[in-house]
Amino acid sequence: MSCVRLPALLVLAMTLAWGCSIGRTYIGSEIRSDPREKIQIGLTNKSDILSIFGPPERITSQFDGDIFVYAYYRKNSSKFVIEEPYFTNLTIFSYARIQEKKDHLVILFDKDGVVKNYAYQRGIKELSPF
Amino acid sequence: MNMTLRYIPRVLGVLFLSVLMTGCIVGRYYEGSTIPEEKIKEIKPGITTKEEIISWFGPPQNYLTPTIFNQILRELDVTREPVNYYPFANILSYQYNRGNVRAVVLILFNYIEGKVKSDHLVVFVDENDKVQYYGFYKGTDELR
Numbered sequence: 151m152s153c154v155r156l157p158a159l160l161v162l163a164m165t166l167a168w169g170c171s172i173g174r175t176y177i178g179s180e181i182r183s184d185p186r187e188k189i190q191i192g193l194t195n196k197s198d199i200l201s202i203f204g205p206p207e208r209i210t211s212q213f214d215g216d217i218f219v220y221a222y223y224r225k226n227s228s229k230f231v232i233e234e235p236y237f238t239n240l241t242i243f244s245y246a247r248i249q250e251k252k253d254h255l256v257i258l259f260d261k262d263g264v265v266k267n268y269a270y271q272r273g274i275k276e277l278s279p280f
Numbered sequence: 281m282n283m284t285l286r287y288i289p290r291v292l293g294v295l296f297l298s299v300l301m302t303g304c305i306v307g308r309y310y311e312g313s314t315i316p317e318e319k320i321k322e323i324k325p326g327i328t329t330k331e332e333i334i335s336w337f338g339p340p341q342n343y344l345t346p347t348i349f350n351q352i353l354r355e356l357d358v359t360r361e362p363v364n365y366y367p368f369a370n371i372l373s374y375q376y377n378r379g380n381v382r383a384v385v386l387i388l389f390n391y392i393e394g395k396v397k398s399d400h401l402v403v404f405v406d407e408n409d410k411v412q413y414y415g416f417y418k419g420t421d422e423l424r
Contacts, residue, residue, distance in 0.1 A: 156287050171390040179397060179419040196404070197325070197413040204417030205402035209371060 166242070168232040172280075175225040178207065181253050185270045189257070196263040203255070215266060220255040228280045251277050305392075309379035313338065315399050320416050323403070330409040333372055337401065340372035374401040378420045397422050 181203065188194070188202050199218060206218035225248065232243040251273035258266045319336040322328070334340070376399040383392040397419035404412040 156291075169386075169388045169390065171392065173391075174393040176393075176395040176397075179417065179422060182417075200402070200413050200415030203415075205373070205400040205415040209402075 166232060167235050168230075170228070170230040172229075173225070173227040175223075175227075177223040178221060179204075180222050181220050181255050181270075185255055185257075185268055189265055189268055191265055191267060194265045196259055199257060199265070206257075215259040215261050215263075217259070218255075218257040220253075220257075222253040222274065223250070224252070224274050224277060225250045226277050226279070247280070249277050303385040305381065305383035305385065307379075307381035309377075309381070309396075311377040311379075312341075312375055314376050315374050315401050315416070317416075317418070320401065320414075323411055323414050325411050325413055328411040330372070330405045330411075333403055333405075333411065337372075337374050340403075341375055370405045370407075372403040372405065375399070376420065378423055380423050395423060 183202055185203075189199070196216070196218075203218075203220055207221050208219040210217040210219070227246070227248045229246045230244070231241060233239070233241045253274050254271045255268065256270075257268045260266045315337065322336070323333070377396060378398075379394065379396040381392070381394045383390065399416075399418050399420050401414065401416045403414040406412040
């Protein structure tokens, strides 16, 4: 009896296919310096910003000056699935977790190209591994 | 007891086979022309002209259709509009994108990693068609 039981259990285990997937996506480059240390409102100009942070991902022109936008995007995904893929195609259990975060820096200039204000958000530090 | 011990090699064999049945995926993606770095050192604000920039680096991308990379960024809501589509002509932008994808596909575990990095040059030109300021970043160096 036990001769039959173990292979049968193995077959059942192989039939109920289960697995996990981990995905990582990185788009763009990290913001190169801490803006709070490098930017001085009313003093830092466009040339300084370009040499410190490099070219922005996006530039928007407004009537009272330009806006530079820097962004670094990351996505972590984890998935765990137990399913029977051969006969019923039944998913018995599925767990998925997707986190999309970005570091985001927006710099506002006046008409003379001097920093008028800026906003900085570090979303990537909120990413958890799983 | 002996019966159970007899099956241990078989179970180990199945586990060993499942580890052996693995696959690797490697992908490389290149978009745009490389930016000639030796010419970047020659850019002098107040001296270099727009014509020189165009002759060194070619037509800027804000005169071309937005790149696929920027369309992806827009879809991901990283940027809401094509990055290089500036509605004014005093900014010349050049971008070279590279993407690396690698994956390990096992029976019970998959790991997929994708990275997209860019070399980006942006040049601001004044009303006399002279370079006002510029910025360059070589993001593709971050790809291993």
